[in-house]
Amino acid sequence: MSKIMFDYTKSVLERVSFDPILFCKELEKAIKALLPYEIEELREWLQQFTTGKPELKLCLLIVNI
Template sequence: MSKLMFDYTKSVLERVSFHPILFCKELEKAIKALLPYELEQLKEWLLDYTVEKPELKPYLVIVNR
């Protein structure tokens, strides 16, 4: 079940990545919904994903709170 939630979260973040504010809102939702080990996976994925999308990098601070 949790793998499904993690995959769903990545899918949503990819779909809203064109709009930084939406991306931020969905990232905040993900932080509330995912388990601690999934958050670590999400951090790793985000670091890799935002290499090509530097406009999203400032929002990674949310994950590290």
Template sequence: MSKVMFDYTKSILERVSFDPLLFCKELEKAVKTLLPFELEKLKEWLFEYIIEKPELKQCLVVVETI
């Protein structure tokens, strides 16, 4: 089930990436929901995803506090 939740989280983040505030809000929810090993995978994915969308860079603060 954890793979399903991780994939669902990624799909939500991709869908809301047009709005940095909404993206940050959904990212905060993900940090509260996902398991520690999933958070590590999410961090890796985020660093690669944000290269293409620099306006979302401000949201990295959410995952760097983990």
């Protein structure tokens, strides 16, 4: 079940990445819903996903990257 939640979280973040404020809000929700090891996977995914998207880099502070 948790893999489904992780994949869903990535999907939502990809869809809202056009708006940094919305992206941050969704990221905050994800942090509350995911398990600790999933948050670590999300950190790795976010580093790769935000490459070339400087407007989203500030949101990475939410997950302490």
